Amino acid sequence: DGGITQSPKYLFRKEGQNVTLSCEQNLNHDAMYWYRQDPGQGLRLIYYSQIVNDFQKGDIAEGYSVSREKKESLPLTVTSAQKNPTAFYLCASSPGQGWETQYFGPGTRLLVL
Amino acid sequence: KQEVTQIPAALSVPEGENLVLNCSFTDSAIYNLQWFRQDPGKGLTSLLLIQSSQREQTSGRLNASLDKSSGRSTLYIAASQPGDSATYLCAAPEYGNKLVFGAGTILRVKS
Numbered sequence: 001d002g003g004i005t006q007s008p009k010y011l012f013r014k015e016g017q018n019v020t021l022s023c024e025q026n027l028n029h030d031a032m033y034w035y036r037q038d039p040g041q042g043l044r045l046i047y048y049s050q051i052v053n054d055f056q057k058g059d060i061a062e063g064y065s066v067s068r069e070k071k072e073s074l075p076l077t078v079t080s081a082q083k084n085p086t087a088f089y090l091c092a093s094s095p096g097q098g099w100e101t102q103y104f105g106p107g108t109r110l111l112v113l
Numbered sequence: 114k115q116e117v118t119q120i121p122a123a124l125s126v127p128e129g130e131n132l133v134l135n136c137s138f139t140d141s142a143i144y145n146l147q148w149f150r151q152d153p154g155k156g157l158t159s160l161l162l163i164q165s166s167q168r169e170q171t172s173g174r175l176n177a178s179l180d181k182s183s184g185r186s187t188l189y190i191a192a193s194q195p196g197d198s199a200t201y202l203c204a205a206p207e208y209g210n211k212l213v214f215g216a217g218t219i220l221r222v223k224s
Contacts, residue, residue, distance in 0.1 A: 004156075035214075042117070042202060042214035043157075058211070090156055101147065102212060104156035 003027070004105035006091050011110045013078065013085060021076045021108045023091035029103070030096050032074040036060060037088040037107075046089075049074055050096075078110065086112050115140045115207040119215035126193055127223050134188040134218045136203035141181045143205050148177050148188050151200045151217070160201075161188070193222045 004025045013019045025032065031050045035043040045058030049068040063082025068074055078085045088109050092102040116139045126132055138146070145164045149157040163170045163179040163186065170177050176189040186203060200219050204212040 006156075040122075040216060042216045043204075044214075045211055048211065088154075092157075101159045101162050102157075103159070104149075106156045107154070109154070 004091060004093055004103055006089075006105035006108050008108060009106070011108055012113050013110060014113050016080045018077055018079050019110070021078070021089055021091075021110070023074050023076065023105060024072055025091075025093045025103075025105075026072060027093055027095075027103060028071075029093035030071070031094045032068070033092040033094075033102065034058075034064075034066065034074065034076045035090045035092065037090060043090060046076065047074075085110050115143075115205055115213040117203060117205050117213050117215040119201075119203060119218050121218060122216065123219040123221075125221045125223065128193060128195060130193050130222075132190050132193055132220070134190070134201050134203075134220070136186040136188070136215055138184050138186075138205040138213075140205070140207070141184050143181065145206065146177075146179050146186045147204045147212070148175075148186075149202045149204065151202060153199075157202065190220075193220075195222050195224045198222050 007022045033048040034046040044060050047066040049055035065077045090107050091105040094100045094102045118137045120135045147162045148160045151157050161170045161177040174191040179186045198221050200217040202217040204214045207213050
């Protein structure tokens, strides 16, 4: 089955710790995205990548980093510089242009201990 | 910069009622507009994508319309069912291959 997988489903972060969220897609899509969702708010774009080895900052990139070494994968690292990381994180992909339909993974909920 | 607003923020209706969800956007130079559904604690599922050249798009009991000149889109759900209970989000494109999402409408259909 084609789709997007995210792991883990729940992630706990300690103060000062960096954590990495995994996102893998087997849809052969060129573009991948990371969003953050807070209660009562829409999705906000953190980073996006249109091709391998290239990525751009979204609206709230501070305290986050990504890498795109493979077409299938866009891991997101939440660094210690992100002071309020508790949120629901969603990964998405699209065939090419961002305004095409985006396909979403099941999400990772990040909590701070 | 594109801004997307959804009204109402929450809606509770009895089963069988027809309902309308509203979405407005500030930049009307868009290629399309999309509607998504999100169940609690889950990812988003695409419902409908309306191209800028279209006025409407239908899928089963769902019908979405787009009026670029007024910066509005509506999602019409006919004969609502408890299984329709979810959060509905609309999203409009912004330059640079990005989507801008509204905050969503939380729908509850009571049996």
